[in-house]
Amino acid sequence: MLAELCNFLKRVLTDKALELGAVIVNRVHVRELLTDGGAVTGAVGLGTREPVITVVTAKTTVLATSGRATRLTGSVTAFDKFEWYSAPSAANGSGKVLAARAGAEVVNLEFVALADSYNLHNYSFSVGLPSGSWWPAGRIVDEDGNVVVRRNRDLPLDDPDYKAKYHLLVEDYQRQRATIVPLLKQGKSLYFDLLEATDEERERILWALGHEGKTGVLKHHLEKRNIDLRTARFPLRLGQRRDALGNGIWVKDATTETSVRNLYATGNELPGTGIGGGGEALVIGFATGEQAAARAKETELPKDVSALCVAELKKQVAEIFGSENGDEWQSGERALQVLLESYLGKPYTENALKQLGLLLHRLSADLKLRADNLHQLNRVLEVIDLYRLAELVAVAARERKSSLGLFRRSDEADYPREEEGTFIGVSWKNGAVKASRLSNPTT
């Protein structure tokens, strides 16, 4: 449903933008934001299909780069087959790195956490099962076929009591879902299935599998073995969900302008939004567009300050292509994940976080990745961003001295209690990552 809606919206929005005279540039990996006089003045990007550098000079710039940073840790099952992913770039936190390098604060990065969850055997994702992309047909059953989580039904949108009924439906559904982890912990065998899916639901779910990153691996296997999605029963395993929770680019108020002038953040790049936030992304996107356009009307077109940035990007690209003895990007990514996984999920101490910072610094300094073509080059650049993101995470985690939610410190008694509602913001200032304390914007 979401995918169909998005496809439709994309067409409507692009047609309208073109009609109004917008220039749309696709397949460009934005590598740096341009700044001048304390304001963002545009962006520099590298083509993913052509070796071309694109420079945009802009009165206002909006980061709508989405928020996920799941590549900071490996898959739950350690099974990663990158070439079958359809969208790995959505999970490298690149927008946060762009913002932080331009001096804008990014918050909640310390909440990279592991939490009890469940997954399919040998696959590294759940996509919210049995709901999410499997909604409403997905069920959870036990070994004898007893239903633990029932399939659901969409409610008619024109029902006058839609809201109240929807709340009841979600509450009931969540109650059923909450039994999954305890049952698995008791050693029960549970399975996910789509036995009750209609033909239409089956087609939609297959479509979604092909378009949602890591789920492409499952689709690939089903097709290769000629297995109908509805006849398969997928065993569940206990695992730990790995995620960077609630993080995002700090905005000072409802205008969604960041802490750097003329730079706006929107959609899932805002703190507190995230997966499941298609609706939020749409609404916030409209609001940000209006604000950024209003500011642009009262702003002079800035001068082009891209020369140094373009020269550095060219140098970086030449080094990566010329690095014959460098490692493949997958090795660089895995090395980072292994390091982070050794520190995540345990209560932090000052010493452990200091050590993480030092090891990260050493690993980054030794990082030498190679590329033989544009595809690999873009992957290498994504991994470089992951290392930068990890640096932000390590500084943020060291700065927060008290436990909060999934963030835990075992040495918190050594420090004054962190004030409620305090956010840790991190960004690059004069070449180094600095942390600051921010409070919730109220307007």
Ligand SMILES: Cc1cc2nc3c(=O)[nH]c(=O)nc-3n(C[C@H](O)[C@H](O)[C@H](O)COP(=O)(O)OP(=O)(O)OC[C@H]3O[C@@H](n4cnc5c(N)ncnc54)[C@H](O)[C@@H]3O)c2cc1C
């Ligand atoms: C598997 C999955 C299932 C989901 N199911 C649902 C659902 O059922 N219902 C729901 O409401 N929501 C769902 N969501 C969430 C929903 O997709 C997001 O909330 C929504 O897409 C966020 O919109 P956005 O515009 O903020 O970011 P996105 O739609 O993620 O767009 C961000 C874009 O920025 C691009 N980008 C990132 N970095 C750069 C860079 N450096 N240079 C250039 N481009 C860049 C990305 O390639 C991407 O195209 C799901 C998400 C996933 C991953």
